[in-house]
Amino acid sequence: MPDEEVDDAVEAGLPLEAPETPTLEILRHSAAHLMAAAVVELFPGAQYDVGPSIQDGFFYNFQLPDGATFSETDLARIEARMQELVKKRIPFEREVLPREEAGALFAELGQDFKVDIIDRMPDSVDRVGIYRTGDFVDLCRGPHVRDTGKLKATRLLRVAGVYWRGDERNQQLQRIYGTAWFSREELDAYLERLAEAERRDHRRIGRDLDLFSVSEELGGGLVLWHPKGGLIRGLIEDHWREAHRRGGYEQVFSPHIAQRTLWETSKHVDFYAESMYSPMDVDGRPYQLKPMNCPFHILIYKDRLRSYRELPIRLAELGTVYRYERSGVLHGLLRVRGFTQDDAHIFCRPDQIEEEIGRVVDFSMEMFRTFGFDQVSIYLSTKPEKAIGSDEQWRAAEAALERQLRNRGIDVVINPGDGAFYGPKIDMKVHDALGREWQCATVQFDFSQPENFGIEYIGEDGDRHRPVMVHRALLGSMERFFGVLIEHYAGHFPLWLAPVQCVVATVQDDVPAVVELGEGIASRMAAAGLRAEVSAKAGERLGARIRDAKLQRVPYIVVVGAKDVERGDDVVSLEDTRRGTKGEAVAVDELIARLRTEVEEKRPS
């Protein structure tokens, strides 16, 4: 998220010329000014706050007089006015004013936000830059394009309510988002990208492919996995379990509720209360739906005395947790109130911690590759405001995490203050087919819980020592990962995950020998462990069967008809819907062998 304050918190600099070849960022920032100019003309008395360029576009925050708000129909009017200003080729003119003069100027214009920004500038600032575009004047560092004529490929996209200075205790402003490009063609390409993202929307595909549902009747943020979605989840989980066994993890299970005292010990009650559901009464004692799995794994660790020889102990669980999320944030599978984390907690000696972190990073990269994610961005989050543990502990842990990443030649982005309350974390975001980043894996160093629960091990020296703990999820949650996977593949799952791997479409549906041939092929495939279905419903043409199978994203379609029955050579016509080949003559046995190989290799697409 851009720092809204930075872009317009202008300091006086040298006079800037409009660059010969403006960057997209400059173009978009200029487009933001243009939009603000149009808004101020159309909505007298509107105050403007900040308007930076952002990824793919720009926004500007406004406050309309008398608490008025923009509605989406206003966008067309504003855009039309912008177009007029574009035609006039109004120059962007820079001036540098003494600070007091600028303050007086904006005060006179009734632009309180600008006055406020000037007031907040450090004392060292004595001159500030402003830009004029016709009658519109804005506090701004620049640079800008030469004139508004450069801003032809601009489109306003949506309005949003936002909190002043990003703090929800503050008043709400109106924000308009837009996008701007050098050319009409680039703008169209961008809009097409948005349309493609919409076509890939996992909620859309989830319904079309009958994978999952969420419903009002059930309750927001709660997911029903339908048979096909459930099948895919099961396959993902099978792979996950197998990988974890090989990776030295031991699978455990824990209940969905526990006594509230457990959450008091873990300090979740203190630090995580707003995400936890109200306690329920069990025999007069408060119990709590679990928002995290860690305390359970700690209890497993703690159930008996541990030796240094046992460490590291890696306890993994597909643990379903429940967290209160505010109604406005719920979103399909990506943001829900009940979800299953692919969780694990690693208990180890301090001397093992770095190696363990490195292992987890390698392990997750391998896991992502299996699902077709080759590119991953890595973020390191440091101590937040609300945290337990000393600054020294935090700094040491942060350094350990960073060292392991750097050792692997990984570029790390630091997110200051974004860690969990019990320790710093590494977040891994996968890049999908459209280049979008999705938060999946998180690796969190935790030096607090071992203390909270007083867990120990007996060291080589015979004394008791405190283990350290790494909390990690790779896929993140089954729900979110599934949503991301759907969008990444646009529903075209790799063969090993495809709910139906092959449809055997019959040409005729009323010729018993043809239907029998189709059914025979499907059952041979089923016997070989493949998921095949016959499409022979009465009243449909072959074209309709093919179409249905393709809309259902079935990877392979076999066509059989009367001619195949006559020939009797066990060779069928194969269509590979992902590669777009059709009419390939292939023997059924060979087909089965081919698909089995593809499944066994878990070929990612």
Next chain:
RNA sequence: GCCGACGUAGCUCAGUGGUAGAGCAGCCGCCUCGUAAGCGGCAGGCCAAGGGUUCGAAUCCCUUCGUCGGCUCCA
């Protein structure tokens, strides 16, 4: 939770004050057809819920619930 938009059949959507519609899906027939939709029929709606205005409300107003786009927050 906040700002905006939207809630009409399983799905996608028409319908802006005067008797609720279409396409797809479903069901029933007819056609037996070779690589993305054959043809015909039937059935399907308390127009999100509640309240109001009106002779009359899917349509106008209010409230609630939900969904969507953002904000804040997050796996």
